[in-house]
Amino acid sequence: MTARSGRTMCGRAGEPAVRKGPWTLEEDLILVSYISQHGEGSWDSLARAAGLNRNGKSCRLRWLNYLRPGVRRGSITAAEDAAIRELHAALGNKWSKIATHLPGRTDNEIKNYWRTRIQKRPVAAANNTQQQQQSHRAPASTTTMAMAAGESASSSSASPASHDDSSAVGDLFWCAKPKPERQAFCYAVAVSDDGASAASQSQKTMMTAAAAVGVDSGSASSPMARQDIISSAAAGDDGYSKQTIYGYPYYLELTSASDGVRMVDAESFWNVVDNFGGTTLLVPDTTL
DNA sequence: AACAACTCCAACCGCTATTCG
DNA sequence: CCGAATAGCGGTTGGAGTTGT
Structure with a gap:
């Protein structure tokens, strides 16, 4: 294992070791599930009560920076870049203050x-943020x-997804939803065309959502490549394809056996999201 | 193909601020 | 008021992924 994972466990003698390092899908689900039922707060006791072998601080960070509804993933837009520069000039390294002006972004x-894009390459970042992000x-x-x-x-009272369809035109979207009887979660994922990073990020979302269906938890394995997901998809008799990612089964709705992952246009994609009345946890990036 | 260099970002750490009994 | 517990903040680290040689 690595240096970091080498220190993934610690604890005093006689006490159960507290896990450190990257969060597993199982841990994410436990945390999300617990908070959705009991709410946030008192992180140390929350960690214990949820049965997570993590300290409260780690749980809090994971929730706030990654799992919390409304956290926005994806590239910083040109407008956000400009806002960050402006706010940093005014506020300095007050990241949490700056973050309050950028909805969905974490400190x-x-x-x-700031450290990797602006501070390191101020001119390039200023001139063409998006180009850098894609290059x-x-x-x-x-x-x-x-x-x-x-x-x-x-448990959240699902406000309709807010989104900007204009950002999505011309991109590939793929949608999936669980079988009706398993409608614990439905989800939809859209990725920009052929982006390896984008695909990997999307898979993460898919996996979380898929696992939230809550069937047959299994051990984690390597994430599948997007191509693998697409090529391995095949419809069953009922029109759903059972897939396994990270050991968790999920179902793709297929319009036909040959469809693989269902590709739709932006409008259809958002229809899927909106029609399920869910909360959009990750909103479109408008830099496309 | 193999390796090095580079970039990104999740998660950690230490410290300070706030809350509570 | 005081001390402990908890929450929050900013800085840093290092693994993973990508690109360059």
Whole structure:
């Protein structure tokens, strides 16, 4: 294992070791499930009560920066970039203050963005933020994603998804939803075309959503490549394809056996989201 | 193909501020 | 008022992924 994972467990003698390091899908689900039922607060006791072998601080960070509804993933837009510069000039390294002006963005994300994009390459970032975002790590890293909570699982009173369809034109969207009898969650994922990073991010969302269906938990394995998901999809007799990602089964609604993942246009994509009355956890990136 | 260099960002740490008994 | 517990903030680290050689 790695240096980081080498210190993933700690604790005093006689006490159960507290996990550190990257969160697993199982842990995410436990945390989301617990908070959706009991709410936030008192993180240390929450961690214990939820049965998570994590300290409260870690739970809080995970929730606030990643799992909390409304957290926005995807690239920083040009407008956000400008806002960050302006706010940083006025406020300095007050990341949490800056974050309050950028809905859905976390202080951690803004801090990372500042350090890696602006501070390091001020001119390039200022001149063409989006170009940079798409030119280095992966082509077209801009991601548009949404995960909608279905009726039975939604303790949140599901406000309709807010989104900007104009950002999505021309991109590939793929949608999936659980079988009706398993409608604990439904979800929809959209990715920009051929983006490796985008796909990986989307898969993460899919996996979380898929696992939230709550069937046959299993052990984690390597994430499937987007291509693998597409190529392995095949409809069953009932028109649904059972897939397994990270050991969790989920179902794709297929319009036909040859469809693989169902590709739809932006309007249809958002129809899927809206028609399920869920809460959009991750909203479209408008930089496309 | 293999390796090095680079970038991104999740998660950690230490510290301060706030709350509560 | 005081001390402990909890929450929040900003800085840093290091693994993973991508690109360059």
